[in-house]
Amino acid sequence: MIAPPDRTPLPRAFFDRPVLEVAPDLLGRVLVRTTPDGPIELRLTEVEAYDGPNDPGSHAYRGRTARNDVMFGPPGHVYVYFTYGMWHCMNLVCGPVGRPSGVLLRAGEILMGADAARKRRLSARNDKELAKGPARLATALDVDRSLDGTDACTGGAGPLSILTGTPVPSDQVRNGPRTGVAGDGGVHPWRFWIANDPTVSPYRAHAPKRRRS
């Protein structure tokens, strides 16, 4: 018998800590997304940390821009970016203010609202694949740039919020190099996941793009 997840909202202070502390602590937490098709709930199983100005893999490495502006703001808000001309990925901003860092939400298990998620993820061959990968996760939860800057610490009042869930014991947390990160940013072992969880995405090294002929 497994205890149900704690549905208390995660307080903003949770995110106002160094990102390397927050990232593994997010595993097992529950994200609630309100959609026109009803609520979708997702248990986080895989994340990656991106640490501001000292991290060559971070979008904030070269300073503040219109795109990454939210990363420089208060913790507990959502940073959403568009990539590869097709996909969105979402992060939770960590503190303190002025230290642009965030946690990329890479994968999770759908706890509720799988029907709504399947409607948006027609290529998924089974429910484990609904949110296996950062762009798949954002697609399943109907997340795009319109949610950039959303406060996730509202306790359910907004379109997106995060609950306490059931934190994962540290002996079940694994870590390793970040997926698909180019150059020097790839060296940091700042990807965290739950051991043996079937919804965790496979590791891939960065694939350099070949020049067109």
Place this chain on the structure above:
DNA sequence: CAGTCGATTCACT
């Protein structure tokens, strides 16, 4: 202002 490339996914071989 043109060129490059991405915190990826999918279809195909």
Place this chain on the structure above:
DNA sequence: GTGAATCGACTGA
């Protein structure tokens, strides 16, 4: 395992 899809942000001239 390989290559295409697809476009906005960023870079450097």
